Amino acid sequence: MIGQRRVRLWTFRSKLWPDWRGLGRDMAGRCVSGRALIAALLILLATVSGSTGPSSREIWGASRIPSQFSEEERVAIKEALKGAIQIPTVSFSHEESNTTALAEFGEYMRKVFPTVFHSSLIRHEVVGTYSHLLTVQGSDPSLQPYMLMAHFDVVPAPEEGWDVPPFSGLERDGFIHGRGTLDNKNSVMAILQALELLLIRNYSPRRSFFIALGHDEEVSGIKGAQKISALLQARGVRLAFLVDEGSFIMEDFLPNLKKPFAMISVAEKGALDLMLQVNMTPGHSSAPPKETSIGILSAAVSRLEQTPMPNMFGSGPLKQTLKLLSREFSFPTNILFGNLWLFQPIVSRLMERNHITNALVRTTTALTIFNAGVKVNVIPPLAQATINFRIHPSQTVREVLELVKNIVADDRVQLHVLRSFEPLPVSPSDATAIGYQLLQQTIQSVFPEVNIVVPGICIANTDSRHYANLTNGIYLFNPVFLQPQGFSSIHGINEKISVRNYENQVKFIFELIQNADTYKEPVPHLHEL
Ligand SMILES: CCCCCCCC/C=C\CCCCCCCC(=O)N[C@@H](Cc1ccccc1)C(=O)O
Numbered sequence: 370m371i372g373q374r375r376v377r378l379w380t381f382r383s384k385l386w387p388d389w390r391g392l393g394r395d396m397a398g399r400c401v402s403g404r405a406l407i408a409a410l411l412i413l414l415a416t417v418s419g420s421t422g423p424s425s426r427e428i429w430g431a432s433r434i435p436s437q438f439s440e441e442e443r444v445a446i447k448e449a450l451k452g453a454i455q456i457p458t459v460s461f462s463h464e465e466s467n468t469t470a471l472a473e474f475g476e477y478m479r480k481v482f483p484t485v486f487h488s489s490l491i492r493h494e495v496v497g498t499y500s501h502l503l504t505v506q507g508s509d510p511s512l513q514p515y516m517l518m519a520h521f522d523v524v525p526a527p528e529e530g531w532d533v534p535p536f537s538g539l540e541r542d543g544f545i546h547g548r549g550t551l552d553n554k555n556s557v558m559a560i561l562q563a564l565e566l567l568l569i570r571n572y573s574p575r576r577s578f579f580i581a582l583g584h585d586e587e588v589s590g591i592k593g594a595q596k597i598s599a600l601l602q603a604r605g606v607r608l609a610f611l612v613d614e615g616s617f618i619m620e621d622f623l624p625n626l627k628k629p630f631a632m633i634s635v636a637e638k639g640a641l642d643l644m645l646q647v648n649m650t651p652g653h654s655s656a657p658p659k660e661t662s663i664g665i666l667s668a669a670v671s672r673l674e675q676t677p678m679p680n681m682f683g684s685g686p687l688k689q690t691l692k693l694l695s696r697e698f699s700f701p702t703n704i705l706f707g708n709l710w711l712f713q714p715i716v717s718r719l720m721e722r723n724h725i726t727n728a729l730v731r732t733t734t735a736l737t738i739f740n741a742g743v744k745v746n747v748i749p750p751l752a753q754a755t756i757n758f759r760i761h762p763s764q765t766v767r768e769v770l771e772l773v774k775n776i777v778a779d780d781r782v783q784l785h786v787l788r789s790f791e792p793l794p795v796s797p798s799d800a801t802a803i804g805y806q807l808l809q810q811t812i813q814s815v816f817p818e819v820n821i822v823v824p825g826i827c828i829a830n831t832d833s834r835h836y837a838n839l840t841n842g843i844y845l846f847n848p849v850f851l852q853p854q855g856f857s858s859i860h861g862i863n864e865k866i867s868v869r870n871y872e873n874q875v876k877f878i879f880e881l882i883q884n885a886d887t888y889k890e891p892v893p894h895l896h897e898l
């Protein structure tokens with residue numbers, strides 16, 4: 370039956386196909402002629418100004434510095450990242466990190482980016498012993514400052530399974546390999562590198578900005594980001610927006626979508642670490658009771674795993690994400706995504722099929738730690754399990770706890786909240802949202818091959834939540850192409866970044882900083898007044 374229906378759909382589709390293709394060509398034709406007109410105008414402009422093509426200086430303003438780097442600079446750019454990867458700045462736990470490496474990283478930044486650290490425009494402060502705050506003074510105090518963020522601690526990387534040692538920073542086949550190449554030394558280095566290159570070219574910003582580089586993001590951000598945030602708050606700083614890690618230019622994440630799309634996350638999930646504990650009377654294993662602490666706890670966690678939290682598709686920014694993406698899909702997905710008022714039930718089910726898209730539609734339940742028993746012939750008194758929930762932007766910690774209690778439904782299982790925080794409020798992505806618009810414009814100019822920019826949800830957590838008191842514009846975006854394999858390498862094995870990707874990240878930040886100086890607020894429409 371299903372097979373027959375599929376055949377019919379295919380026949381229907383192939384019947385329609387020539388028309389759809391024709392329509393596509395027609396539309397493409399129209400676009401091309403529009404583009405041709407713009408291109409002609411730009412060529413005319415270039416001819417008049419005596420250059421071969423429109424430079425970004427011509428598009429964005431007379432004082433613009435073009436993002437072109439010499440061969441020597443390009444070598445220095447990648448060598449600087451390799452050196453950063455070689456410093457094993459590992460965060461093992463809240464209590465334990467490689468503090469020698471964290472301190473060495475601070476020295477390394479000063480050595481590699483001397484212009485940044487000696488500039489009279491920049492105030493550098495070390496916060497929480499190892500984190501860094503740079504304040505870059507702009508010339509126009511009427512412009513609200515913004516902040517670029519990144520972290521340089523990394524998760525541990527045992528050598529097993531890696532093609533090259535994880536702290537070697539080796540270049541092979543056009544890629545720089547190692548822990549932190551995507552998460553998140555690439556951003557630390559790219560931000561400082563872009564600023565170094567701008568300052569060398571005598572750049573001085575109009576809009577002030579901060580650079581916040583955390584040293585403990587991988588274990589909480591409490592000693593780094595949280596302290597920087599408190600410091601800025603005490604100084605009365607309000608940020609127009611901030612940009613942090615958390616999303617990428619996605620490639621091959623959605624079936625049937627071959628073209629890359631840039632996802633700027635405007636929401637970040639909350640989290641709840643919950644410890645479940647069962648205490649029973651210990652005893653001899655030769656005469657076991659009907660139920661043991663291990664059995665009771667196992668049944669409880671199994672119920673939690675087998676009972677997913679509710680599908681929240683329909684609330685939050687995901688509907689908008691899919692609506693915007695619908696144009697990029699072919700039939701019939703374009704119709705499904707473009708008409709969610711009708712197809713929401715089907716699409717919400719489709720999203721559940723894959724573990725990454727599933728994480729976008731619900732609070733996830735991950736059983737991560739399980740402890741019980743010490744000896745084979747002893748019935749243990751205590752069994753403990755820790756569960757990591759990532760909370761959907763439309764739910765709260767309290768709601769998730771209530772659901773957990775109802776699913777566990779066993780008074781012998783005690784619940785202990787180890788840590789929790791609410792999802793971040795959704796940041797604006799409309800035409801007046803300066804952070805979103807700046808990122809979008811910069812993506813379009815640096816990555817012309819990326820047709821579409823969409824708002825999204827970050828399924829992991831970042832240091833940015835510590836700055837929610839300073840701005841309502843929190844944008845999570847790394848200007849780097851990422852495939853599902855690259856996603857698995859983050860906290861996994863064989864993390865790597867292509868030299869080309871990294872150079873483009875530097876270029877992107879070089880452009881973004883300049884765009885922030887020339888950004889013009891959109892003029893409100895009359896009917897909005
Ligand atoms: C329709 C669109 C489909 C697109 C799918 C999107 C796929 C997601 C792709 C990339 C997300 C990468 C996130 C990278 C950021 C990682 C940050 C991180 O690892 N944070 C830690 C912080 C933490 C939390 C709790 C305890 C300690 C540290 C984390 O979240 O685990």
Ligand SMILES: [Zn+2]
Pocket residue numbers: 520552553586614
């Ligand atoms: Zn990270």
Ligand SMILES: [Zn+2]
Pocket residue numbers: 524552587860
């Ligand atoms: Zn991480």
